[in-house]
Amino acid sequence: MESTIVKAVNYNSYFGANHVVKDVNIEIPKNAAIAVMGPSGCGKTTFLRGINRMHELIPGATAKGQILLNGTDVMEMHPIFVRLKIGMVFQRPNPFPNLSIYDNVIAGYKLNGISLPKSERDRIVEHSLSRVALWGEVKDSLTKKGTFLSGGQQQRLCIARAVAMEPEVLLFDEPTSALDPISTSKVEELFHELKKNYTLIIVTHNMQQAARVSDKTAFFYMGELVEFDDTKNMFTNPKDTRTQNYITGRFS
Amino acid sequence: MILNEEALTQRVVSNDIGISVKKEGRNRRSVRHIRAEGVFKKLIFFVAFGMVVMILGILVTLVVQSSLSIKSTGLSFLWGKVWDPVRDIFGVYPFLVGTILTSFLALVISIPFSFAVALFLGEYYPKGWVPTLLKDTVELIAAVPSVIYGFWGLAVMVPIVRKFEAAIGVQTTGVGIFASSLILAIMIIPYSASLGRSMVQMVPGNLKEAAYSLGATRWEVIKSVVLPYTKSGLFAGVMLSLGRALGETMAVTMVIGNTAKLPESIFAPGNTMASVIANEFTEADHPVYLSALIELGLVLFLVTVVINMIGKRLVKGFSK
Numbered sequence: 001m002e003s004t005i006v007k008a009v010n011y012n013s014y015f016g017a018n019h020v021v022k023d024v025n026i027e028i029p030k031n032a033a034i035a036v037m038g039p040s041g042c043g044k045t046t047f048l049r050g051i052n053r054m055h056e057l058i059p060g061a062t063a064k065g066q067i068l069l070n071g072t073d074v075m076e077m078h079p080i081f082v083r084l085k086i087g088m089v090f091q092r093p094n095p096f097p098n099l100s101i102y103d104n105v106i107a108g109y110k111l112n113g114i115s116l117p118k119s120e121r122d123r124i125v126e127h128s129l130s131r132v133a134l135w136g137e138v139k140d141s142l143t144k145k146g147t148f149l150s151g152g153q154q155q156r157l158c159i160a161r162a163v164a165m166e167p168e169v170l171l172f173d174e175p176t177s178a179l180d181p182i183s184t185s186k187v188e189e190l191f192h193e194l195k196k197n198y199t200l201i202i203v204t205h206n207m208q209q210a211a212r213v214s215d216k217t218a219f220f221y222m223g224e225l226v227e228f229d230d231t232k233n234m235f236t237n238p239k240d241t242r243t244q245n246y247i248t249g250r251f252s
Numbered sequence: 253m254i255l256n257e258e259a260l261t262q263r264v265v266s267n268d269i270g271i272s273v274k275k276e277g278r279n280r281r282s283v284r285h286i287r288a289e290g291v292f293k294k295l296i297f298f299v300a301f302g303m304v305v306m307i308l309g310i311l312v313t314l315v316v317q318s319s320l321s322i323k324s325t326g327l328s329f330l331w332g333k334v335w336d337p338v339r340d341i342f343g344v345y346p347f348l349v350g351t352i353l354t355s356f357l358a359l360v361i362s363i364p365f366s367f368a369v370a371l372f373l374g375e376y377y378p379k380g381w382v383p384t385l386l387k388d389t390v391e392l393i394a395a396v397p398s399v400i401y402g403f404w405g406l407a408v409m410v411p412i413v414r415k416f417e418a419a420i421g422v423q424t425t426g427v428g429i430f431a432s433s434l435i436l437a438i439m440i441i442p443y444s445a446s447l448g449r450s451m452v453q454m455v456p457g458n459l460k461e462a463a464y465s466l467g468a469t470r471w472e473v474i475k476s477v478v479l480p481y482t483k484s485g486l487f488a489g490v491m492l493s494l495g496r497a498l499g500e501t502m503a504v505t506m507v508i509g510n511t512a513k514l515p516e517s518i519f520a521p522g523n524t525m526a527s528v529i530a531n532e533f534t535e536a537d538h539p540v541y542l543s544a545l546i547e548l549g550l551v552l553f554l555v556t557v558v559i560n561m562i563g564k565r566l567v568k569g570f571s572k
Contacts, residue, residue: 083465094462107463111473112467
């Protein structure tokens, strides 16, 4: 029924000699919210950064195996095209401090040297900000600097910036860990809307968040993908004892 | 002081009620530390304040010593085009032009190199033995005594410049404004390069990652993230270089040609204010001449201060 959009085949990644992600095989369905959880240092963020080839930007970082996006290996694609199709939102809100809210949203087009007519730019900005439920809050202050916004608003601005490029997949690297509870719940509400148009892969160390927002959950432990299942099944009936230990809080 | 007393009473109290010796010892030590803190604070205040006093002292000395020349020449000192110590005619305009021309020309020549070094070391290869070697070498450029640059300039560079100038149809001996600018350009690279490098290295990784995640290439990241973020720092480095270029004496004196005439082109010989002072100080045989040279120093001092102040303004404007 559901089609696969991202598929990892025997994917491994390394920092120098340090084997961080070990033989991961996973099929991620389209238009779903996938949570990736696990204790600190389990390789979940490294795996996420491998999907859009951000991993290799770190000196000494290497990867083996395949990540297929709609059947094409991203390792064979130019990283720039990979990143245009797979957007990313980071742990800390990182709007460009020298750009206005408006320019932050279309920063992707500017960076890539794509010039659009004003009307088209306006449309993209309004559309993207509406998608992240920020339009109403900032439509009168679009010329203000992006850093003028609160932390939660900045994070939604960063999501809008990723959404503006119309990617197929959106990666979230612990997107709410730097936010207060109210901003967190606003971002979480967004996931339900965003997954209608995009596939969301959300790394989180917060189990409750995984349970709240995701359709399927992947559990990573010591660099291995231990279990990948529907979120409900995972939290009610974990198959692996390591998963069971994790969700019952026996280690964190 | 309050802290001090508190610590003292604490010690007395702990003695009275007979708390262990160890505790007492610790209190006594902290009193000493607090006293040392106060002494240290005073010391650094006096050292810092001494700097200000020294600069003001230099300014006052320059003004006082040049009063003779100020009285006899007046304001025409600044725009007089003739410098003839024998007839007591002192106009520094040619040297003012020479100084500004060599410095800015040197700046223009050095900027591409220093920015390239700053980006290479700050962004592309911050770690490893090759970058470290390059960094140390560039910093060594600043450590070489300027008289050595002068020698090298005369022996190696001037003949090359002469050939180049002959090839483009200029009749010169090779020494002049252009040769000095080239030497200066080399000498000032390290200042803007090392400040630029540390600025580029300070660009937050998460901003660069944001740009990469939007599909930017490395060049696009440099253009849209690194340069806007570091422009005030890069400019501050350029100002540092300029300050160095304005005051550089020895190497310039050796290759500029030392003529009191207003330079007709960038290939003509000329002179800078610093070079004139260095060249003629020992020859100043009457009081007005000596005073005129000191006034020249005063003008150089003021030009440097003004250019620095403008630079500070611009750096502030950039960082907004």
